[in-house]
Amino acid sequence: MWNTALTIAGSDSSGGAGIQADLKSFAALGVFGMSAITAITAQNTCGVTGIRELDTEIINDQIDAVFSDIRVDAVKIGMLSNSEIIKTVTAALVRHKARNIVLDTVMVAKSGSQLLKKDAIAALKKHLIPQALVVTPNLYEASELVGFEVNNQADMKKAAAVIKEMGAQYIVVKGGHLPGSACDLLYDGNKFSSFANERIDSVHTHGTGCTFSSAIAAGLAKGLSVEAAVAEAKRYITMAITHGFALGKGIGPTHHFYELYHRAGLY
Ligand SMILES: Nc1ncnc2c1ncn2[C@@H]1O[C@H](COP(=O)(O)OP(=O)(O)O)[C@@H](O)[C@H]1O
Numbered sequence: 001m002w003n004t005a006l007t008i009a010g011s012d013s014s015g016g017a018g019i020q021a022d023l024k025s026f027a028a029l030g031v032f033g034m035s036a037i038t039a040i041t042a043q044n045t046c047g048v049t050g051i052r053e054l055d056t057e058i059i060n061d062q063i064d065a066v067f068s069d070i071r072v073d074a075v076k077i078g079m080l081s082n083s084e085i086i087k088t089v090t091a092a093l094v095r096h097k098a099r100n101i102v103l104d105t106v107m108v109a110k111s112g113s114q115l116l117k118k119d120a121i122a123a124l125k126k127h128l129i130p131q132a133l134v135v136t137p138n139l140y141e142a143s144e145l146v147g148f149e150v151n152n153q154a155d156m157k158k159a160a161a162v163i164k165e166m167g168a169q170y171i172v173v174k175g176g177h178l179p180g181s182a183c184d185l186l187y188d189g190n191k192f193s194s195f196a197n198e199r200i201d202s203v204h205t206h207g208t209g210c211t212f213s214s215a216i217a218a219g220l221a222k223g224l225s226v227e228a229a230v231a232e233a234k235r236y237i238t239m240a241i242t243h244g245f246a247l248g249k250g251i252g253p254t255h256h257f258y259e260l261y262h263r264a265g266l267y
């Protein structure tokens with residue numbers, strides 16, 4: 001029997017981030033992937049050249065179509081673009097009693113383009129964060145959510161505690177943008193656990209956040225605990241960055257290196 005995961009996110013035409021990265025991660029980790037697209041980006045390794053938000057009716061219909069027919073073991077949420085989309089997605093997930101929701105609080109692409117309108121951050125905090133099992137902000141996103149600078153491990157702990165108060169069950173503050181080792185902090189409301197790997201010296205990191213959060217969702221879909229799913233996702237993203245490659249003229253993608261993962265016994 002297949003374990004399934006649904007990604008609710010934006011499309012990246014270059015295939016490195018967004019829905020495309022999520023589906024590749026699900027497949028590599030042995031989970032059947034499904035999608036509800038929120039927005040279409042014209043994007044490549046150099047940047048985002050266009051964004052079209054889909055209307056909320058078709059976003060809602062995609063989610064309804066999946067849940068009304070198929071058991072959904074986990075949900076990964078990525079680019080949401082505006083507050084109307086946030087409210088629509090939240091209402092649909094509540095209506096369908098969605099389980100194992102991983103919310104990647106996507107705000108800005110590495111290339112600098114805004115993927116969530118600034119005035120939608122309040123809606124994210126009010127509506128969607130309380131529904132999430134796991135929230136995965138990077139340093140910038142954590143700062144925007146909590147209203148103070150998050151620049152080191154002490155700030156990451158303070159931010160995780162504030163985001164916990166917003167109603168999420170687990171918070172993973174990603175330390176990928178800090179100097180030194182790539183150390184992420186998981187907070188469950190009581191204790192902090194760190195997941196660290198040596199920093200990989202690579203420019204080809206397009207889609208790291210999408211890959212990491214969808215790998216967490218894949219682990220949850222397979223029945224892993226949150227701690228085990230984060231540990232598996234950390235191993236997965238580390239390999240995906242290690243084998244990231246030069247594609248196009250800019251920041252190349254992470255590598256969903258199926259055979260290698262298979263040999264490493266990850267699925
Ligand atoms: N250069 C790197 N070497 C190793 N791990 C990294 C590197 N950059 C990011 N990571 C890891 O990738 C995951 C995604 O983090 P990050 O890149 O900060 O997300 P985002 O794409 O949302 O900014 C985290 O587990 C982070 O620690």
Ligand SMILES: Cc1ncc(COP(=O)(O)OP(=O)(O)O)c(N)n1
Nearest residue numbers: 010017018109110206207208209210
């Ligand atoms: C459509 C779409 N969704 C999300 C992102 C951001 O993804 P992320 O994994 O944070 O990768 P970078 O853009 O930071 O490399 C995106 N770019 N496009």
